[in-house]
Amino acid sequence: MSTPPTEYYSAERWQNWVDRIREEEIDAEDEDSMRVFDLMQDDAAIAAAKIVASFDDDDLDEEAASEKINEIGDIVFSEPDFDDEDKVFLVGSVQESLSIVLHACMEYIHAGAAEEATIEDYVAAAADAEQGEDIESARGYLVKAGTLIIDGENLSPELGKDLEYGPVAEWLNGLASLQSAMEDPEVVEEDDE
Known part of the structure; x- marks a missing residue:
């Protein structure tokens, strides 16, 4: 145990x-x-991916891993103090995308990968649920998709490209960050231009 x-x-x-x-x-x-918003999002997703990797390596137990994920949530969901409404909105979008990342990590830590369906099935079910204004179910489906991404499955960039802007599109954006974080968990350099 390292x-x-x-x-x-x-x-x-x-x-x-x-x-x-x-x-x-x-x-x-x-x-x-x-790009700064993508980097901001990826940076937090990488931290979450590293926690899940430590959990998978038995370096963190379930309780410690959950605690670390919650710590990220406490940090990233704080209200930014901008006067600029556009910036507030855009950071809010990053926070919404990260919410699914952290939720999927928690689900994975507590329940493992959701193997009842494929990522494609979960994304389709989430889109249908959003159409029916059942946002909670839509979120649940994408959390399950997220556990599969953590488990090594791939989220196709084609998935969701026809979605209108809304929670499912934002959450898919978060899952894309999670996937790249799982594949290459290198810290984003804040000065990266």
């Missing part, structure tokens, strides 16, 4: 992203300008 890190994510890391967003001019039409 020694796991005591800290997987810190309030300071999150605050650095918030400060960077506060200082930058953000243009929602400009991909480069929006």
